[in-house]
Amino acid sequence: MRKLLFLLVIMMAVGGILGLLMRQDSGYVLVAYNGVTVETSLWVLVVAMVIALFVLSWVKRILFIALRPSNSLAKVTGNLAQKRASRNTIRGMLELVGGNWNKAEKLLTNSAEKVPYPLINYIGAAYAASEQDEHERSKALLRSAHKSTPEAEFAIGFAQSQIQIKQEHYEGALASLLRLQKLKPKHKQVLKMLVTVYKQLKDWDALLTLTPILKKDGIFDDDNMLELERNAFLALLDKIKFRNKLGQNKKELVAEVENLWNKLDTLSQDDRMRQLYAHTLIHFGDDAKAESFIRNSLNNRWSEELVYEYGNIKQDNPKKLLTHCENWLKKEPASANLYLVCGRLSQSMMLWGKARDYYEQALSLDTQNEALAELSRLLKAMGDTKASQELMMINLSNASNQLKPLPLP
Numbered sequence: 001m002r003k004l005l006f007l008l009v010i011m012m013a014v015g016g017i018l019g020l021l022m023r024q025d026s027g028y029v030l031v032a033y034n035g036v037t038v039e040t041s042l043w044v045l046v047v048a049m050v051i052a053l054f055v056l057s058w059v060k061r062i063l064f065i066a067l068r069p070s071n072s073l074a075k076v077t078g079n080l081a082q083k084r085a086s087r088n089t090i091r092g093m094l095e096l097v098g099g100n101w102n103k104a105e106k107l108l109t110n111s112a113e114k115v116p117y118p119l120i121n122y123i124g125a126a127y128a129a130s131e132q133d134e135h136e137r138s139k140a141l142l143r144s145a146h147k148s149t150p151e152a153e154f155a156i157g158f159a160q161s162q163i164q165i166k167q168e169h170y171e172g173a174l175a176s177l178l179r180l181q182k183l184k185p186k187h188k189q190v191l192k193m194l195v196t197v198y199k200q201l202k203d204w205d206a207l208l209t210l211t212p213i214l215k216k217d218g219i220f221d222d223d224n225m226l227e228l229e230r231n232a233f234l235a236l237l238d239k240i241k242f243r244n245k246l247g248q249n250k251k252e253l254v255a256e257v258e259n260l261w262n263k264l265d266t267l268s269q270d271d272r273m274r275q276l277y278a279h280t281l282i283h284f285g286d287d288a289k290a291e292s293f294i295r296n297s298l299n300n301r302w303s304e305e306l307v308y309e310y311g312n313i314k315q316d317n318p319k320k321l322l323t324h325c326e327n328w329l330k331k332e333p334a335s336a337n338l339y340l341v342c343g344r345l346s347q348s349m350m351l352w353g354k355a356r357d358y359y360e361q362a363l364s365l366d367t368q369n370e371a372l373a374e375l376s377r378l379l380k381a382m383g384d385t386k387a388s389q390e391l392m393m394i395n396l397s398n399a400s401n402q403l404k405p406l407p408l409p
Contacts, residue, residue, distance in 0.1 A: 085114030089121055101128040109141070112148070119149040123159045130163045138163055154183050161193055170200045188219050195220075195228065204232045208263055215266075222266070229264040230273060236260055237280065244284065254286045268297070275305040279312075287313045295324055304337045311341035318348045336366035343371060352382060 040048075092107030105128035112121035122145035129138040142163075145156050157180050164173035174197045180190045191210060198207040211229065214220055220228065237260075240253050257280055267273040274297055281290035291313050294306055307328070315321060322345040325338060332338055343358030356378060362371035379385075 081114050082116075085111035089115055092121070093124055096124050096128055099131075101131040104128040105132070112144070117149070119145050119152050119155070122148060123156065126159060126163065130166060135167060154180060157183075158190070161190075165193060165196060168200075170197050173197050174201065186213070186217060188217065191217075191219055199231070202235065204235045207232055208236075208260075211263065222269075226266050226269060229266045230270060233260065233264055233267055233273060233276075237276070241280075250284045250286075254281065254284045254289065257281070257284070258289065271303040271305050274303060275309055278306060278309040282309065282312055282314075287315055291315065291321070298328065302332055302335075304335060307335065307341060308337045311344045318345050321345055322349070334365060336362045336369045336371070339365065340369055340371045340374070343374060347374070347378065352378065356382075 088107045088111040092104050092111065095101075095104035095107060098104075105125045108121040108125040108128065112118040112125070115121060122141050126138045126141035126145065129135075129141055142156060142160055145152070145159075149156075157176050161173050161176040161180065164170075164176060173193070177190055177194050177197060180187065181194065184190065191214065194210060195207065195214070198204070198210070207228070211225075211232075214228075215225065237257070240256055240260075244250065244253055257277070261267065261277050267277070278290050278294050278297075281287075281293065290309070294310050294313075297303070298306055298310075307325075310321065310325070313321065322342060325342045325345060328335075328338055329342070339358045339362035343355045343362065346358055347355035356375065359371040359375035359378065362369045363375065
């Protein structure tokens with residue numbers, strides 16, 4: 001503010017002095033050239049010269065702009081175009097988030113060449129084209145993205161993988177994801193997408209190779225990890241059972257099942273999977289491994305489903321099995337299935353009275369237990385036909401209670 005006032009004061013002083021000089025003597029100037037004569041006062045000539053210098057200065061600036069477009073006019077117009085393109089990019093991204101695919105693609109594509117980082121525009125436009133099922137156009141936009149920014153290989157590949165999964169092109173997505181995994185082996189989203197693709201392709205063997213890193217890095221929580229391993233185990237077990245039907249050596253199949261179970265250690269938390277594993281070992285004839293597995297597993301965590309399988313084990317020494325069961329009864333006196341197994345083992349040793357007692361204990365805990373049929377059969381064989389028939393009537397009554405209410409004649 002002070003500088004402005006100072007300049008005004010100086011200008012007023014200079015103007016006043018010039019005004020006095022012009023009043024005292026306006027001066028006289030005569031210019032003659034080639035028969036042309038110009039007469040004027042000195043001060044008019046000075047003003048004309050100042051104006052001429054000002055005009056020449058602007059002419060020089062205009063010529064400079066015209067001769068150096070890269071540094072001046074083009075820069076000005078380029079900045080305006082860039083700002084407009086940036087605004088359109090923002091609008092395009094908002095339209096993309098809002099689900100207006102067609103408008104988003106147009107805004108992002110048209111402004112891509114005028115923004116400093118066209119990669120964002122091309123990837124966003126590729127997503128928008130994919131949502132419109134314009135797959136070839138989406139691929140072309142991703143190629144343009146790679147051409148504009150070759151060093152952004154991971155980002156472009158990641159977007160490509162997502163688009164391929166959405167389009168259900170799982171083979172192509174797998175190829176893209178494997179390239180990304182080489183670049184960043186522990187990238188969580190890449191690993192999650194790999195799991196999705198392997199599940200869709202039913203490549204359970206490949207999925208098993210991922211489980212160690214999925215657990216180590218905590219990519220899936222316990223429930224999701226259990227579900228993943230459960231699906232893998234069931235699918236691979238079906239393949240092993242099919243090979244068993246084709247006549248493959250059972251010892252080799254048992255070793256394969258055992259190796260598979262050891263890889264999927266999360267399955268030990270699922271009682272149904274533990275029972276299935278034990279049942280498979282028994283089905284393939286390796287009762288010794290089944291007995292060892294069930295016994296160790298039950299010592300760690302009790303399971304009604306698993307103890308039921310213990311009664312299906314075939315061994316030359318049922319007394320040893322019965323001893324284990326009777327020891328478990330001290331800790332699990334309310335287990336109906338355990339009493340059922342004790343009864344069956346006793347019966348296999350021809351301990352009829354003991355078997356009868358265990359069956360009755362099982363029925364006292366659970367009237368729907370298989371001990372009812374076992375006890376009825378045992379009593380009939382022992383000559384107690386009346387008691388056997390009474391149990392059969394109870395069995396029929398229980399069964400009739402589960403019938404649907406239907407009209408009768």
